[in-house]
Amino acid sequence: MTRTSGQRPRLLAIIELGGYPNLTGLYQRLGFDAEILNSQRKAQAALKRRLPDVIVAEYNFQSDFRDRSSNLETLMARLQRSPEVKVICFYQAEYQHKLEQLRQRFPVFAALPLPVTEDQVEQSLRAALAEAAVAEV
Template sequence: MEDQELLAVVELGGYPNFIPLYQRLNFKVEMVNSVRKAQSWLKKHRPQVVVAEFYSDPQFRDRMSNLESLLATLQRYDIEAGVVVLIDAKYLQRLEEVKSRYAVHGVLTFPVDEQAMQTALESI
């Protein structure tokens, strides 16, 4: 079976390295450290799964989070990836606003453990 692609967008980190888990689940992993790099990669790839962090910054002028640009890119290229969002619980309300416009498969709040991630990925 050909490996499925998984795009991991790690901008802040502070949680376990899930690459070994992704590989055990037969994903070919691409890890980038910014939404901009993810957008560039998505021009040529159609991942089955995208794992990305959510954070909000008052300096964002035209959006409320880093995630919106990534989700808009998936929509623009008609990529039907399962999106798993890693988030600090204090941002959950803001994520609900984003979810009203974009599809999100799973939401994992920090601290994220390997079993929760595996369960989210297996349900896609």
Template sequence: MEDRELLALVELGGYPNFVPLYQQSGYRVEMVNSVRKAQAWLKRHRPEVVVAEYYADPQFRDRISNLESLLATLQRYDLAAKVIVLIDKKYLDNLEKVKQRYPLHAVLTFPIETTSMQAALEGIQDVG
């Protein structure tokens, strides 16, 4: 149980600190605040779960969002992590394009409730 890792990518925040919930669910938690840091961490770790915020930025030239680089990294290292995405409802249409290319375990819309995060984590334990 101890070797189960969860990577939490918190770039914007604005929701409860779920670290205690992650730990109660049996995960060792790594928190990073940028996709670059997440990518560096993923070179050395194989998390069971990745929790990441989704946001779109018109400055992105070759992608829709911050999430694609992270998901591409998971794919490159052949990591089977379950991805939980935290997203503002206004970006749900954009996320559909991402979902066509990358598997997502759960999508939670703001405001994010502890109960919905807990349900997403329990869904992983039921599967795995």
């Protein structure tokens, strides 16, 4: 992770559609400095200001997009230069095959089918923190 000793890990949560538990308390309990946004456009601006250690976002398949299949592609393309950022995404089970196509092109750390539980998200976040800690050694 890209922080100095003593600095809290940074998390960017992008909630566009929602429909799952409010995870802010979990992020805080795990020690994250969390920023929560409601659009990919705002997320792109946030990434210019500071790079998070973990991003939690939704994969929303959209067949009407002309040049991409989902909201997540622009985000993932931007993160190609920052492979240390762990992306955890939530997806609708009926679009798993589309998400798998995206995962062939971009590294998604964890993908959780909706409805997600706080326990599932916590396990993924702890795994991301553990992997980052090993990479720092």
